[in-house]
Amino acid sequence: METEHKHLLYVVGMGPGAWENMTIEAAAVLQACEVIVGYTVYVDLLRSHLADKTFLTTPMTREIERCEMAFREASLGRRTAMVCSGDAGVYGMASPVLTVGARYPAVAVRIVPGVTAALSGAALLGAPLTHDFCAISLSDRLTPLETIWARVDAAARADFVIVFYNPASKKRADYLRQACDRLLAVRNPDTLCGVTRDIGRQGESCAILTLRELRDYPADMFTTVFVGNAETRVQNGRLVTPRGYRDV
Amino acid sequence: METEHKHLLYVVGMGPGAWENMTIEAAAVLQACEVIVGYTVYVDLLRSHLADKTFLTTPMTREIERCEMAFREASLGRRTAMVCSGDAGVYGMASPVLTVGARYPAVAVRIVPGVTAALSGAALLGAPLTHDFCAISLSDRLTPLETIWARVDAAARADFVIVFYNPASKKRADYLRQACDRLLAVRNPDTLCGVTRDIGRQGESCAILTLRELRDYPADMFTTVFVGNAETRVQNGRLVTPRGYRDV
Numbered sequence: 480m481e482t483e484h485k486h487l488l489y490v491v492g493m494g495p496g497a498w499e500n501m502t503i504e505a506a507a508v509l510q511a512c513e514v515i516v517g518y519t520v521y522v523d524l525l526r527s528h529l530a531d532k533t534f535l536t537t538p539m540t541r542e543i544e545r546c547e548m549a550f551r552e553a554s555l556g557r558r559t560a561m562v563c564s565g566d567a568g569v570y571g572m573a574s575p576v577l578t579v580g581a582r583y584p585a586v587a588v589r590i591v592p593g594v595t596a597a598l599s600g601a602a603l604l605g606a607p608l609t610h611d612f613c614a615i616s617l618s619d620r621l622t623p624l625e626t627i628w629a630r631v632d633a634a635a636r637a638d639f640v641i642v643f644y645n646p647a648s649k650k651r652a653d654y655l656r657q658a659c660d661r662l663l664a665v666r667n668p669d670t671l672c673g674v675t676r677d678i679g680r681q682g683e684s685c686a687i688l689t690l691r692e693l694r695d696y697p698a699d700m701f702t703t704v705f706v707g708n709a710e711t712r713v714q715n716g717r718l719v720t721p722r723g724y725r726d727v
Numbered sequence: 728m729e730t731e732h733k734h735l736l737y738v739v740g741m742g743p744g745a746w747e748n749m750t751i752e753a754a755a756v757l758q759a760c761e762v763i764v765g766y767t768v769y770v771d772l773l774r775s776h777l778a779d780k781t782f783l784t785t786p787m788t789r790e791i792e793r794c795e796m797a798f799r800e801a802s803l804g805r806r807t808a809m810v811c812s813g814d815a816g817v818y819g820m821a822s823p824v825l826t827v828g829a830r831y832p833a834v835a836v837r838i839v840p841g842v843t844a845a846l847s848g849a850a851l852l853g854a855p856l857t858h859d860f861c862a863i864s865l866s867d868r869l870t871p872l873e874t875i876w877a878r879v880d881a882a883a884r885a886d887f888v889i890v891f892y893n894p895a896s897k898k899r900a901d902y903l904r905q906a907c908d909r910l911l912a913v914r915n916p917d918t919l920c921g922v923t924r925d926i927g928r929q930g931e932s933c934a935i936l937t938l939r940e941l942r943d944y945p946a947d948m949f950t951t952v953f954v955g956n957a958e959t960r961v962q963n964g965r966l967v968t969p970r971g972y973r974d975v
Contacts, residue, residue, distance in 0.1 A: 492846075494750065502842060503754060504747040566846050566856075570970070573854035577967045588965070590850035594750060594840050598740075598814045602838035606821035608814075610870070611878055613861045613887060621971020622858070626886070630859055633885035637878045639861065717836075719825045722818070723869020 484587035488553040489560040490576050492567035492593020493521060495679030498528045500599065505591045509560055516549040517562040524680070525562065533557075542572065546579035553586045566595035570616055570644055596703040597642040600675035603685045605717025607673055607705045612640035617647070617654045631658050635665045640711065640720055643704040655704065659694035662706060666690060673705040673718045674698065687718050732835035736801040737808040738824050740815035740841020741769060743927030746776050748847065753839050757808055764797040765810040772928070773810065781805075790820065794827040801834045814843035818864055818892055844951040845890040848923035851933045853965030855921055855953045860888035865895070865902045876909060883910045888959065888968055891952040903952065907942035910954060914938060921953040921966045922946065935966050 489508050494500035501509075509515060509529060515522060519536040526534065535552070537545040545561070553559040563571040573590050580588050601608045613634045619627060634641050641662075646655040662670075668691040675685040676699075688696065690706060698704060711720045737756050742748035749757075757763060757777055763770060767784040774782065783800070785793040793809070800807040811819040821838045828836050849856045861882045867875060882889050889910075894903040910918075916939040923933040924947075936944065938954060946952060959968045 497752075499752040499755065500750055502742065502748055502750050504745075506751060507747065566842075568846065568849045568854045568856045569860075570857065571854075573850070574857035574967050574970055575974075577854055577962050577965050578969070581962060584963075590854065592842050592846040592850040594814075594842060595846060598816065598840040598843060601816045602821070602840040606816045606819075606825055606838065608816045609818065609822035611861065611863045611875075612817075613859065613882075615859045621969075621973040623972060626972065627859075630885045630887060633881040633887075634861075637881035638874070639878060639881075714825050714829060715832075717825050719822050721826070721869075722822055724871060724874065725869040726823075 485585040486553045487587050487589060488549055489589050489591060490567045490573045491560050491562050491591045492565055493562050494594040495599040496524050497679040500594055500679045505593060508591055512558040512560040514552045514557045514559040521562055521564045542575050546576050550583040550586055554583060566593045569595040599678045600703040603675050604673040605719050607707055607718045607720050608640055609720045609722050614642045616644040618645040631661050635662045638708045640708050641706040646698040646702055646704045648700050655698045656694050662690060671707040671711045671718060675703045677701050687713055733833040734801045735835050735837060736797055737837050737839060738815045738821045739808050739810050739839045740813055741810050742842040743847040744772050745927040748842055748927045753841060756839055760806045760808040762800045762805045762807040769810055769812045790823050794824050798831040798834055802831060814841045817843040847926045848951040851923050852921040853967050855955055855966045855968050856888055857968040857970050858888060862890045864892040866893040879906050879909050883913045886956045888956050889954040894946040894950055894952045896948050903946045904942055910938060919955040919959045919966060923951045925949050935961055
């Protein structure tokens with residue numbers, strides 16, 4: 480499948496935010512690159528650690544433009560990395576980069592994974608993800624809302640632990656409440672849940688609450704939301720899901 | 728919630744295997760510890776990078792014993808870390824450590840997340856996880872098989888991307904085949920899938936195949952299996968899921 484590539488473009492997951500939450504490989508790749516491309520907010524988290532780089536940024540929703548920018552730089556022979564917060568693949572830029580890459584056959588793409596918010600948020604809360612889990616984005620910018628709700632219903636009935644990405648925005652202020660109402664139709668209102676905010680950044684916080692309480696939680700675009708399964712419990716103030724239904 | 732803790736036990740996700748796949752924080756924690764506790768195979772991957780440490784290991788399935796061992800060391804005031812492959816929380820040791828921790832109130836537990844196989848395998852294959860996904864373990868050691876199949880059915884119908892952990896073992900040789908038969912009842916047999924093996928270790932490999940072909944794939948305990956959604960495609964030899972159903 481591999482063709483002869485003249486150049487290489489890296490897509491790097493930087494983890495939740497702090498430099499030390501990145502993998503050693505991710506940091507080495509960024510340090511070896513000349514050009515760093517990314518969404519303004521994430522690039523600003525890196526600047527102080529990467530002197531003498533060229534930084535190219537685009538605002539949110541300008542992702543395809545950002546990909547073209549990165550491929551143009553790589554095509555000119557510059558060592559280039561596109562950075563994403565969290566993992567490069569989970570709701571990240573790896574997919575649009577690989578798609579745009581069809582127009583740049585001389586540039587090979589290498590993906591460097593990172594710690595996504597489901598993992599960094601879970602570590603802060605305790606161990607909510609120890610059993611089967613789903614990641615669901617509540618953003619309906621590219622996915623019909625009925626598809627999202629069908630997934631919430633399916634995950635609720637099959638007792639998956641659920642992680643909600645993009646639980647709210649100004650335009651979608653009540654989506655988390657709607658999701659909770661769907662969950663409450665089949666799950667116990669005392670199901671233990673968690674919220675994390677600004678993981679690895681200034682003001683990092685987390686809280687444990689019930690599904691009933693989660694319904695009224697004021698989530699925003701920096702919040703990641705966790706819904707436990709039927710066995711999830713609080714232990715010494717940490718949210719813990721057992722490894723299975725036979726685990727004691 | 729926090730009580731006065733005299734000692735600290737770290738639970739560290741080391742990523743898929745190679746030292747550079749660990750976060751900078753994980754490596755710093757392990758380097759600062761005196762005692763490293765873990766499953767023999769994972770500890771052996773670390774030894775060459777950590778001179779002058781005390782290594783304590785137990786075989787697989789002896790997890791509670793391993794937790795007790797770690798708490799005893801931490802209680803004696805030794806800087807101690809329990810290591811897990813991948814992430815500390817996803818089917819990892821964070822949960823049993825927090826549970827056993829109830830008996831060691833003087834020891835606080837700090838979880839350091841890592842890159843789980845879903846993320847490292849996805850990066851190798853391309854970008855299969857870009858949309859909503861489920862992680863499901865096919866091990867029925869601690870979970871009734873009917874619960875696992877109900878989750879496979881729910882994930883299949885709601886068109887989640889699926890990652891199977893523990894797809895096979897000697898005792899469960901045909902579980903992946905059974906899972907595929909359930910998926911084939913509702914999903915297109917040409918659905919694009921991927922398998923990864925020994926990520927970040929010697930002999931690392933990956934392959935893209937259809938759901939029909941996956942049914943006969945000889946998975947083992949070092950394999951991670953990916954099943955795409957209805958939109959997953961192959962682009963320049965990489966497995967790519969679009970960011971949503973409206974993404975082109």
